[in-house]
Amino acid sequence: xxxxxxDDNAIAPEAPGxxxxxxxxxxxxxxxxxxxxxxxxxxxxxxxxxxxxxKVALTTHNGGLDGAVETYRTNPTPNLIIVETTLPAxxxxxxxxxxxxxxxxxxxxxxxxxxxxxxxxRSLIRAGVSEYLVMPAGSATIINAISDxxxxxxxxxxxxxxxxxxxxxxxxxxTISHNVAWAIARTIRQDVLVVDLDLPFxxxxxxxxxxxxxxxxxxxxxxxKMDAVMLDRLMxxxxxxxxxxxxxxxxxxxxxxxxxxxxxxIELSQxxxxxxxxxxxxxxxxxxxxTLAALDEVVIVAEPDLANLRNAKSLADAIKAMRPSExxxxxxxxxTGIAKRPxxxxxxxxxxxxxxxxxxxxxxxxxxxxxxxxxxxIAEVSASHKVNEAFRTIGLDVTGRAAVEAAGRSTSLRLPxxxxxxxxx
Ligand SMILES: Nc1ncnc2c1ncn2[C@@H]1O[C@H](COP(=O)(O)OP(=O)(O)OP(=O)(O)O)[C@@H](O)[C@H]1O
Ligand SMILES: [Mg+2]
Numbered sequence: 001x002x003x004x005x006x007d008d009n010a011i012a013p014e015a016p017g018x019x020x021x022x023x024x025x026x027x028x029x030x031x032x033x034x035x036x037x038x039x040x041x042x043x044x045x046x047x048x049x050x051x052x053x054x055k056v057a058l059t060t061h062n063g064g065l066d067g068a069v070e071t072y073r074t075n076p077t078p079n080l081i082i083v084e085t086t087l088p089a090x091x092x093x094x095x096x097x098x099x100x101x102x103x104x105x106x107x108x109x110x111x112x113x114x115x116x117x118x119x120x121x122r123s124l125i126r127a128g129v130s131e132y133l134v135m136p137a138g139s140a141t142i143i144n145a146i147s148d149x150x151x152x153x154x155x156x157x158x159x160x161x162x163x164x165x166x167x168x169x170x171x172x173x174x175t176i177s178h179n180v181a182w183a184i185a186r187t188i189r190q191d192v193l194v195v196d197l198d199l200p201f202x203x204x205x206x207x208x209x210x211x212x213x214x215x216x217x218x219x220x221x222x223x224x225k226m227d228a229v230m231l232d233r234l235m236x237x238x239x240x241x242x243x244x245x246x247x248x249x250x251x252x253x254x255x256x257x258x259x260x261x262x263x264x265x266i267e268l269s270q271x272x273x274x275x276x277x278x279x280x281x282x283x284x285x286x287x288x289x290x291t292l293a294a295l296d297e298v299v300i301v302a303e304p305d306l307a308n309l310r311n312a313k314s315l316a317d318a319i320k321a322m323r324p325s326e327x328x329x330x331x332x333x334x335x336t337g338i339a340k341r342p343x344x345x346x347x348x349x350x351x352x353x354x355x356x357x358x359x360x361x362x363x364x365x366x367x368x369x370x371x372x373x374x375x376x377x378i379a380e381v382s383a384s385h386k387v388n389e390a391f392r393t394i395g396l397d398v399t400g401r402a403a404v405e406a407a408g409r410s411t412s413l414r415l416p417x418x419x420x421x422x423x424x425x
Contacts, residue, residue: 024147026056029150030080030190031057031146032061034083035062043142044060047139050143076188079274080108083111086113096127109128110142111131112134112135159273160276164279164301167315171302172303172334172361173280174196178194178208193235193277195278196245198249198281199247204244204246205244210246215246216247220257220262220265227268228271259287292318299329299394301334302333304336304344313353331349332359333360335361358393
């Protein structure tokens with residue numbers, strides 16, 4: 001960007017001297033652009049022809065800043081918002097504050113303006129805007145800006161890793177993790193990768209009605225050969241916005257995984273997919289412990305009985321001790337209300353294990369059994385069932401959206417509170 005050119009409202013298809021540099025793919029992010037001029041929308045849409053944008057889900061809309069504010073009052077924000085404004089320099093920041101009020105903290109914002117002013121640029125960056133581009137800018141400039149944000153050395157991983165583990169085998173960790181993945185994809189409309197770490201017996205493939213020839217085992221055993229291109233090849237599409245690294249679920253070999261077996265795959269996944277859900281089997285091995293220690297969020301799924309209570313407490317204590325400065329594990333109490341079964345109340349359960357109860361889910365064998373046998377998600381079997389609300393609540397919680405929703409996207413939040421300050425290279 002050159003601040004010392006004359007202001008120019010004319011939009012050139014490609015500014016002089018622009019080249020598309022670098023070739024690394026931009027991760028599977030969602031981008032929504034709100035433009036004031038149809039030419040700007042066209043330039044942004046043209047970015048999708050670039051190979052580096054092949055994984056990106058991009059949509060353009062009219063209405064500029066006002067359109068964006070209106071949209072995000074009622075809709076979740078994507079990974080990146082590009083917003084065009086023709087406002088004068090002294091009004092841009094105030095108007096952007098309105099966007100900040102309705103914007104999730106993890107969403108990044110690139111502003112396209114028509115004012116070439118270095119003071120404005122600095123103040124927007126200070127306020128947490130990721131980049132300010134001045135028109136005329138071409139598609140290449142926009143791609144380079146996106147690339148700098150999401151693939152440059154030192155750019156923060158875009159993905160959040162969330163592990164689900166059962167306090168006792170069969171408590172429902174896999175089922176809940178798959179349905180939460182689906183709920184996140186539907187509600188937040190971000191790409192979710194489900195990694196099935198139960199190599200011999202995992203059910204993610206069955207639950208999503210997929211039988212991919214390759215998956216997580218190929219990723220683990222590829223060791224050093226594993227890279228972004230290979231990860232992409234091994235991921236199979238399970239649903240709209242949901243990908244899968246399926247378990248082989250065959251017993252032709254044993255799976256004595258080393259402690260750090262999954263480290264690289266998880267890190268790589270987090271660089272390429274906004275939400276990574278790990279379906280962890282009910283085990284206590286070196287690799288399970290190591291994986292749990294490294295994740296952003298851990299969800300313990302438990303049934304409301306004594307054995308689950310004891311195990312959940314042991315798990316919660318161990319996880320807290322391993323990662324004292326990270327987020328604490330949260331608990332979902334599943335299969336409540338089984339006829340004639342005495343049970344511990346979910347609130348008491350959570351209090352005794354000193355974990356936050358994020359949801360409780362009733363026992364419903366007809367619904368869960370039908371979904372499991374048909375290879376469907378619960379929402380596909382019964383879209384209006386109230387358990388879908390629990391999956392959505394868990395999804396919002398583990399992706400950090402619940403806090404924003406609870407804050408009511410309040411007007412007291414200022415721009416720097418919500419637009420994350422980025423370190424600039
Ligand atoms: N709320 C529920 N009501 C009825 N059935 C359920 C419920 N939740 C899960 N199930 C069923 O319980 C069974 C075990 O679930 P799942 O495979 O998810 O357990 P898990 O915790 O992943 O087990 P493991 O830790 O051994 O991997 C499945 O058949 C699933 O359909
Ligand atoms: Mg399981």
